[in-house]
Amino acid sequence: MPRTRRCRYPNCHAMVDFPDHYCQQHYEHEAEYLASRQRWARGNDKQYMHKYNTVTRYRNEDKRQQYSFYRTRQWSHLRQQVLERDHYLCAYCKVQGIITPAKTVDHLIPIEFDETLKANIANLAVICGSCHRVKTEFEQKYYGTGNGNTLKDVKPITDINRIVLMMNGGI
Structure with missing residues (x-):
């Protein structure tokens, strides 16, 4: 019926x-x-995002601990320092000669790959939304991060120039 x-x-x-x-x-x-x-x-997007962030995103314990770092005072201070250091400009676009304002702080080497670098300011850079999407895809292929993937035994890359080349299909 x-x-x-x-x-x-x-x-x-x-x-x-x-x-x-x-x-x-x-x-x-x-x-x-x-x-x-x-x-x-x-x-009223916040209501929907709340459910995503509190239920859907943290389906396993590893991710729950990983993302809990982003709610700490330590991350808040690190993030602010990096934003001010990079003048709120995307470091990945800057390498390509483009000036793009951004407010997201990203780990050069993903936390999932090497958790010891999560609070290292040298491992952080400001990134815009479009670069972040491309870099996430690159990390999933290169490092094996992401849901359902297995981590690969590869050499971590800390040079933004090299990351941008690899993100854009070079090397």
Whole structure:
């Protein structure tokens, strides 16, 4: 038996099948209602991200401990120092001759690969969103990090110039 609900039009008591919100008589309001729900969802993103960050992201104990570091005072101070050191500019774009403002601080050698470097300021650099996506893909291929991958026995790379070359398919 299909799930049903009442039509959302004021004072209309007709029943509609899921996933519709309006009956046949008031169906012209469906698109407008769905658009308003999408606008609301974009404005209330924190509620959805909270569930992702507290439940979905930490499915295993290793990741839980890894990400708990990012909620410490030590990380907060390190992050601020790196942002000020790099003047809030993406270090990876700067190597390519592009000036891009950024607020994300990234580990050159991923924590998952070498956890001893997680609080080393020399292992940190500011990165923009587009470079971060490309670098994450590079790390998954080179180091074997990420969900479902196994870590590889490779030499860590600390030189940003070399990382950018390898991220962009060079060498």
